[in-house]
Amino acid sequence: MKSLGSIRRSFAPWTDPSAKPYISFRNVTKKFGTFVAVDDLSLDIYHREFFALLGASGCGKSTLLRMLAGFEQPTSGEIILDGVNMAGTPPYRRPVNMMFQSYALFPHMTVEKNIAFGLKQDGMPKNEIAERVAQMLKLVKLEKFATRKPHQLSGGQRQRVALARSLAKRPKVLLLDEPLGALDKKLREETQFELMDLQQDLGLTFVIVTHDQEEAMTMADRIAVMSAGKVNQVATPAEIYEAPNSRFVADFIGDVNIFDGLVTSSANGMLDIAVGEGFTIRTPIGNMDVRGAARGFAIRPEKIRVSREVPPDAGINSVKGEMWDIAYLGDMTVYIVKLPNGQTVKASSLNAQRSVENPLGYDEDVWISFDGDAGVLLKD
Amino acid sequence: MVRLVNGIFNRLVIVIPFGWLLIFFLVPFVIVLRISMSQTAIAMPPYTPVFDIATGWEGLKDFLSQLSLDNFLYLTQDSLYLKAYISSVTIAFFSTLLTLLVGYPIAYAMAQAPRTIRPTLLMLVILPFWTSFLIRVYAWIAILKPEGFLNQILLYLGIIHEPLIILNTNTAVYIGIVYSYLPFMVLPLYSALEKLDGTLIEAAEDLGCTRFQAFWKVTFPLSLPGVVAGFLLVFIPATGEFVIPDLLGGSETLMIGKTLWAEFFSNRDWPVSSAVAIVLLLVLVIPIALFQNAQAKAQGE
Ligand SMILES: Nc1ncnc2c1ncn2[C@@H]1O[C@H](COP(=O)(O)OP(=O)(O)OP(=O)(O)O)[C@@H](O)[C@H]1O
Ligand SMILES: [Mg+2]
Numbered sequence: 001m002k003s004l005g006s007i008r009r010s011f012a013p014w015t016d017p018s019a020k021p022y023i024s025f026r027n028v029t030k031k032f033g034t035f036v037a038v039d040d041l042s043l044d045i046y047h048r049e050f051f052a053l054l055g056a057s058g059c060g061k062s063t064l065l066r067m068l069a070g071f072e073q074p075t076s077g078e079i080i081l082d083g084v085n086m087a088g089t090p091p092y093r094r095p096v097n098m099m100f101q102s103y104a105l106f107p108h109m110t111v112e113k114n115i116a117f118g119l120k121q122d123g124m125p126k127n128e129i130a131e132r133v134a135q136m137l138k139l140v141k142l143e144k145f146a147t148r149k150p151h152q153l154s155g156g157q158r159q160r161v162a163l164a165r166s167l168a169k170r171p172k173v174l175l176l177d178e179p180l181g182a183l184d185k186k187l188r189e190e191t192q193f194e195l196m197d198l199q200q201d202l203g204l205t206f207v208i209v210t211h212d213q214e215e216a217m218t219m220a221d222r223i224a225v226m227s228a229g230k231v232n233q234v235a236t237p238a239e240i241y242e243a244p245n246s247r248f249v250a251d252f253i254g255d256v257n258i259f260d261g262l263v264t265s266s267a268n269g270m271l272d273i274a275v276g277e278g279f280t281i282r283t284p285i286g287n288m289d290v291r292g293a294a295r296g297f298a299i300r301p302e303k304i305r306v307s308r309e310v311p312p313d314a315g316i317n318s319v320k321g322e323m324w325d326i327a328y329l330g331d332m333t334v335y336i337v338k339l340p341n342g343q344t345v346k347a348s349s350l351n352a353q354r355s356v357e358n359p360l361g362y363d364e365d366v367w368i369s370f371d372g373d374a375g376v377l378l379k380d
Numbered sequence: 381m382v383r384l385v386n387g388i389f390n391r392l393v394i395v396i397p398f399g400w401l402l403i404f405f406l407v408p409f410v411i412v413l414r415i416s417m418s419q420t421a422i423a424m425p426p427y428t429p430v431f432d433i434a435t436g437w438e439g440l441k442d443f444l445s446q447l448s449l450d451n452f453l454y455l456t457q458d459s460l461y462l463k464a465y466i467s468s469v470t471i472a473f474f475s476t477l478l479t480l481l482v483g484y485p486i487a488y489a490m491a492q493a494p495r496t497i498r499p500t501l502l503m504l505v506i507l508p509f510w511t512s513f514l515i516r517v518y519a520w521i522a523i524l525k526p527e528g529f530l531n532q533i534l535l536y537l538g539i540i541h542e543p544l545i546i547l548n549t550n551t552a553v554y555i556g557i558v559y560s561y562l563p564f565m566v567l568p569l570y571s572a573l574e575k576l577d578g579t580l581i582e583a584a585e586d587l588g589c590t591r592f593q594a595f596w597k598v599t600f601p602l603s604l605p606g607v608v609a610g611f612l613l614v615f616i617p618a619t620g621e622f623v624i625p626d627l628l629g630g631s632e633t634l635m636i637g638k639t640l641w642a643e644f645f646s647n648r649d650w651p652v653s654s655a656v657a658i659v660l661l662l663v664l665v666i667p668i669a670l671f672q673n674a675q676a677k678a679q680g681e
Contacts, residue, residue, distance in 0.1 A: 071582050091585040104583035108601045117597075169587065238406030 004222040004242040009200075011221060012236075013046040018377050020083075022047040022205055023068065023173065030229075037063045039229035040077070050199050052216035053209045054252075055226035061209040062101060064226075065175045068100045068207070082172065097171035099179050099210075103162040105150040107142060111137070111161050112146045118169040136164040139194065163191075167198070174199075176208040180215065192218050217241070225249050241300070247378050250298040257304065257345050258378070259297045271371070273297060275350035276341045280320040284373040293335055299375030304347035304368050306335045306360065313370040318369035320344065323362055335360065337368050409661075412589065416654035417447040427651050434476050460639070465663060467634040471550065471625075472507035472618035475557035477564045479614050482558060487569035487606075488599075491576070502570070505563050517556060524552050524628070548630035556624040561617070565610040567679065572606025573599070608675075616664055636660055 013019035013266050030038040038060045041043055048143045053061045066072045068079060070091035079086045086094065097118070103115050115136050119129045123291035137143045140160035150158055159182045167176060179195075182187045196219055199206045210216050217237040224234045225248075232252075233245045247258065259276035266285055273281040281297050312320045324344060325336035331356035334348045345368055358365060418427040429446040432439055455461045490501045508516060523529045534540045544550050571644040576599060576637065584594035622637030629635070643653035 011656065069582075069586060071585075090587050090590075091582070096586075098583075098586050099578055100583060102577070104578060104579040104580055106583070106598060117584070121588035121593070142517070145425055165583075 004236075004238040009221075011048070013049070014044070014222065019046060021045060021080075022049070022082060023207070024080040025064070025256055026078050026080065028064075028067065028074045028079060030067060030072060031075045036229055038067070038074075038377065041229065041231055042077075043224060043231055043234065045205065046197075048203055050196065050206045050221045051208070052220035052223045053207065053226060054211075054213060054216045054223050056252075057211070058312055059226045060229040061226060062177055065098065065177055065207065065209060068173070069175055069302070070094050071097050095172040096175060097166045097169055097173075098175040099162050099166035099177060101177040103150075103158050105161055105165070107150050108150055110147050111153070114150070114161055115165045115168050117165065122169065122215050130169055135156060136168050137197070139167070140164045140191075154188065156184065159183060160191075162367040163321055170202055170204070173205045173207065176206065177210065181211075188215075189218075195219065200340055217253075217345070227252075243376050244298060247296060247298070247380050250376070250378065254300050255346055255348075256298050257301065259299070259343075260294065261297070263293050263295055271377070275319075276339070278315045279339070280316050281372070281375075282316050283375065283377060296380070297375050297377040298313055298378055299370055301334065301346040302332075302350075303374040304345065304367050304370045306337060306347045306349065306368050308360070308364070308366060311367055312354055317372050318366060318367055319369050323364045324361070326362065335366075337366060389417050390401055391414065405623055412654045412657055416448065416451055416652075416658050418651045419450070419614070420651055425650070426648055435555035444597070451651050452659070454652060455659060461636075461659075464634050464636045464639045465659070468619050468621075468636040468660075469663065471553060471633075471635060472557070472615050475554045475618055476561075476565075476611055476615040478554060479558045479561055480611060483562055483565035484607075485612065486562075487566045487573055490566070490570050491573035498574075499586055505566050505570075508563065514623065517560065517623055520552070520559065520628060521547060524555070524563060530630050547628065548578075548633075550629065550633055552630075553625050553633055553635075556617050556628045557614075557621065560624060561614040564613040564617075567605060568609035569606040570614065572603045572609075576602055616668075619664060621658055 023043075023045040025041055025043040028041050029036065029037055041060075041064070053064060055061055059324070063072060067074055068081070068086075070086065070089060073087070081094065081096070106117065108154075109117070112133055115133045116129050119132060124132070133146075134143075137146055140163055142157060142160055142164070145153060145157060150161065153161065159179065163176075163179055166176070176195075180191055181192060192215060195206070198204075207343075208216075209220065220237060222234055222236055223240050225232045225240065227248060233240060233249045235243070235245075240249060240253055244253065244256075250256045250258065259275045259281060260300075261273040261281065263271060265272045266278075269285050271284050271285045273283070275281055279342045283297060306323075314320075319339055321337040321339045323335065324338040327334040327336075330351070332348050333349050334346060337345045337347060339345060347368055416429055418429060420426060421428040429443050432441040435442070435611050486505075490498060490505075493501055521528070524547040525531075526545060527545070528547070530546070531540070531543040535543065546555070579596050580602070581591075581594050584598045585591070589597060620637050620640075621635060622641050625633045625635040625638050626641070629638075640656045640660070641655050643656060647653075
């Protein structure tokens with residue numbers, strides 16, 4: 001069976017209609033005055049899922065988390081957690097812990113005391129607290145800083161304390177609001193994998209907010225792409241990347257080329273879209289037989305080939321253009337090709353060999369080509 | 381040239397406040413200290429020795445040899461002074477504590493209030509300063525006296541059947557101090573509470589605290605600098621307070637401010653009253669200095 005992209009783990013309760021969601025947002029709206037921060041949003045998250053909320057600044061990600069944690073009440077709609085409607089449940093009685101975007105470390109307590117705070121509150125025995133705190137410190141590599149106060153730490157170290165503090169209680173659901181923003185790349189990648197291991201080992205449900213699509217792709221089982229208080233698409237990283245359901249999602253995640261044209265004909269399960277003079281896209285119809293309509297075809301740069309040779313079937317899923325720009329990035333080379341209608345197309349190719357004979361150069365006439373099923377037809 | 385001007389400016393920035401302190405604090409202190417080491421005399425000024433610059437070096441030596449610590453010795457011999465000091469500190473301490481109990485909820489409510497109305501609330505706290513302190517204390521006489529407003533209201537409401545005797549008791553002094561010094565408590569508390577990051581409370585609640593627990597574990601500890609500042613701002617002037625015990629207190633109200641006033645104006649004994657003032661200063665400054673030293677050490681750790 002063919003499937004989109006690669007699969008991290010065989011975990012997909014959302015495909016099972018009998019599976020019960022662990023967290024449900026049902027038609028949740030949150031208004032601040034007249035401003036609508038979250039707009040009639042419905043979302044299901046499953047037990048043990050690593051779920052990412054991805055979206056531009058101000059689109060309502062933090063607000064969504066804060067409603068789940070109990071700091072904000074939905075203006076309308078309901079939030080169900082483990083079968084219980086959370087309306088009226090105060091934050092301290094929700095089986096949820098949050099790592100705050102601003103860390104919110106207690107400035108009058110040492111790193112140790114910060115991490116132990118929630119455990120003490122639960123009345124855990126002293127020796128167990130000490131053990132758990134030591135374990136958390138080790139996890140975030142802050143053993144040496146146990147007795148420091150937050151103001152004596154760097155931004156990244158503070159972030160790790162906040163992470164340790166929110167994890168210490170092993171909550172059923174951990175909410176992480178941009179947990180890794182202040183870490184350098186190496187530590188960030190390490191922590192990402194550690195978080196993934198931890199989440200699987202402890203069997204927790206994680207909801208993470210991030211700006212960084214790569215981070216979301218790396219860690220999450222599913223991603224919700226949000227804009228202006230609404231969810232645009234909820235799907236696995238591979239589905240989001242390979243089958244975005246809208247122009248917005250296609251554009252938001254990764255690089256994309258979108259060819260706009262008119263649907264001219266459909267036959268044998270294939271659809272023709274006339275993009276321009278001598279350039280037609282022929283792609284499987286899927287479920288969109290819409291003759292005469294204007295449609296976009298989205299295709300990722302790595303799925304476009306660039307060459308000097310005229311491809312067979314020239315003009316179908318291929319077009320001639322002018323090499324406009326070349327960027328050598330080490331692992332791959334990115335070509336920018338300008339089409340006769342003025343549109344520029346981004347194509348990338350992996351540098352599998354160390355040297356290339358007669359490489360493509362600037363201002364050359366080149367052909368770009370792709371497979372008809374390498375891109376997706378957009379609904380909008 | 382610019383650098384020279386800057387250099388002078390930088391030096392002035394340091395010199396001016398120091399000069400201020402030197403002229404308006406240290407010099408008067410030295411004068412009071414010098415008087416406290418003199419003897420009373422029926423003269424003008426009412427103490428000896430008096431130093432005359434014309435007598436030169438010999439005169440200065442003679443002058444210095446006549447100074448003594450007799451007045452301080454005298455203070456230890458009459459138990460009245462010791463009692464007055466202890467009573468002052470006690471009254472000041474408990475009234476400061478009361479001020480804190482009244483002031484904290486006010487400051488807390490102000491810090492929680494919507495941002496837009498906070499300046500108004502702040503104005504209301506400062507508003508009493510626009511009327512003379514003396515007049516406001518007199519007003520309390522009208523409120524507290526046996527036939528005053530308070531008793532009339534309580535009698536009218538049937539809560540009491542005989543007027544309460546509040547005026548000219550220590551209770552009236554407590555009321556007077558709490559009322560008069562409340563803004564000095566509220567302002568530093570407010571500034572400490574207002575700075576507090578609201579997400580810290582959310583974090584505490586998230587980790588299992590109720591609102592009330594979050595207050596005691598996070599809000600209160602973080603407002604301690606404000607509590608200390610407010611406490612000192614009220615306690616120090618309250619200890620030496622004269623007007624309030626004199627107008628509202630009774631004969632049993634023993635406060636060092638009153639004693640000092642009596643020495644100065646009734647007995648015209650400048651040297652002893654100066655000694656009383658110096659000891660009062662030491663009583664206040666030494667513990668506070670020790671406290672701040674300890675605090676600075678704790679901060680440094
Ligand atoms: N307490 C509040 N009062 C008024 N408006 C608010 C409040 N909290 C959030 N908003 C508004 O709601 C919108 C969504 O805010 P939110 O914090 O959820 O954004 P976000 O997606 O987390 O953004 P970022 O990625 O920058 O953290 C923003 O436009 C913000 O200005
Ligand atoms: Mg946010």
